[in-house]
Amino acid sequence: MGHDLQREHVVLPVPCISFPRSCLAGGELTGRLDKSQPVVCGHTAPVLDIDWCPHNDNVIASGSEDCTVMVWEIPDGGLTRSLTEPIVTLEGHTKRVGIVLWHPTAQNVLLSAGCDNVILIWDVGCGQSIISIDETHTDLIYSVAWNRNGSLLCTSCKDKKIRIMEPRAGTIIAETEKPHEGNRPVRAVFVSDDQILTTGFSRMSERQIALWDTKAFSSPLTLQELDTSSGVLIPFFDPDTNIVYVAGKGDSSIRYFEVTDESPYIHFLSQYSSKESQRGMGYMPKRGLEVNKCEIARFYKLHERKCEPIAMTVPRKSDLFQEDLYPDTLGPDAALTAEEWLSGKNAEPLLISLKDGYVPSKSRELKVTKNILNVRLPKRSQSSNGSGACEDFTLEQLLEDIKQLKATVAEQEKRIAQLEGNASN
Template structure:
């Protein structure tokens, strides 16, 4: 008697569940720009959504805890003069967000923990280097302050946000870049392009190290991401316009590891990948479903798990970093689905009866500390993300300010510019030096007390403006 063999996997029964209506975010006017980005970015502290706005480019940022109806006068982040096309939270600072726009610029923003009383209009740094609209923005996964932008001028620029300078400019793409994805340690990235090529780029060598023509034979846009093991997962279309996904080994691009046809829908499939579980979630704009697959080392390598379906189509999707999921409910992923007028969290859960922490579901995950400094990364050093335990859940730290020190382009020796005490301390009389140190400490104490006072006043003001007092 033959028996069908069921594949053993702890994720075989993962199911998606939308939150209750009062835990969604209502009355959000999601942007109508026809650009294939996710329009939504989320982290353990904040939800950010690109919205319609009369004054050009704007997006909404609010604490995750602020569920329910969003006040129509809620302060937006405004600063771009054209529509915002993509946004991305910094993986190493939950209060730092980067945005890019049709106005050819990228901007980096510091978002306060409290609700601001007026629109945020002053970015920390403006990155100007593209000559056409900037459609893709991606933080480096392990290096501090390294940010990648890709524009319709077919350039990829890698920036040091801490100094506001462009470190690397790549012009290897002859046509519009559809997607960019860093690998696990940030040593390489992969791109898809309108010329139908999938490329693997080494930014510090400023060269394409591998490429494949037409991983999907259709002419519609493709997407590509690296898996943790270093393979590349792609979504695209067949010649007959069927949606298709593929898995490739970049060291041998001749044959795919796996190639799977899905359906005949039009929407580009946006992949969201969890390196801890090796599960990829596929969401198409205009779809009303999220399919998810497990990537393994056994054939057929990409295993279909299930589909989460709802009635309304999605305008975009945000994906929570693993630090932000609820381990007590065995939640292994959370997606934020954008409707036309609201944002709805969807929890992906493994059914378990035990209330104890499930070690096998929650291995140590990438934490908020960068593994390398920008100078080390530019010098060729690579490091995997610094991992943190999920055993007691993750508590986001208080806001840390991003310091930006623009280099003086007229100064030929920036390394020799030091503080007065560091350079000239040895030549000062001891009494004067002591007096200077005492004055500096007094000034520091004054600044700290004033900062605390300002924070207290802002918190009080936000309570009044939010109607809680």
């Protein structure tokens, strides 16, 4: 990836952001949205994080200050009316939920991290937490990232530690203290199973980027100082091109670097700059890009009152498919079920070719075990049960609720008979 990247962008001035799926896929629908544009509005407090499901383009998860995680299904073609009822509400955190993250290979597995210093992993299919990591982090969790096949977690924490964990066993594989000397938040992402990339600050508030070998965690492979600013740098890694994009809240630029196996490991490529600062940043999955335009990345930059799509393209004269830019990439199909992953099985992501462009398959239904009695399921801590644990527990709870309901009905029938007897007298 020694090519210079061209930057192109289209301004989308919308006071309330609500993208139709066609807009996300092709970017052809732009302009100001009507004030009556339907939105997703079921939380009772501000939404802090969202994440689109990698295995269902119609499903999105959200975490909020109301201490809940909600999972929503957006109909094909976008919203026609405001959505207030989620598919499922996940309750288990005691403080606001700042991070939600879908599992990369297991279907219906969702992670959430809250300001209660707890990480919960949910089986969305039955609306329960299947793993609770509640004694590992002693302070606020800054970031969480899965590795490529979802067998490991990498977390950064206010206690100044980076931890590599096996979430199902609850064990720490490796950890390092003070990856960056400064006191401001650190972010970390996997770039391979044995390497992570972190962003942080020096003691003099200089922003830094570093690459680490998790098998020799005592010192970084490389550490580079970028500039002096207060905005926390958020890394986005593309495993297909080995490019990491770095964007900071309050910045007006996106830097990108190539990660290689040889020193100095992190090579600066270029940066996109604009006049307006960003409040947040979204990253389009690879299968949503325009291959015929050599688009290798697309961001959605959130401003005060608009959202700006930013396309990163590589200049090529040929109209032929560029195989070096587009190796087989992550597809929409899950490699594992939630039960298989929970039982200890791992699988690499299922890949697809983008040679003929990505054509979405028919709408995928998210199946959730409905609680027909409208009684909230009890919360559970970390589970070591294998396949079928979620279904068995739900059935047991339903049978108990049915028993209680029958007793209530019998009591009401007895009461009605007494009232009828009194009326006839």
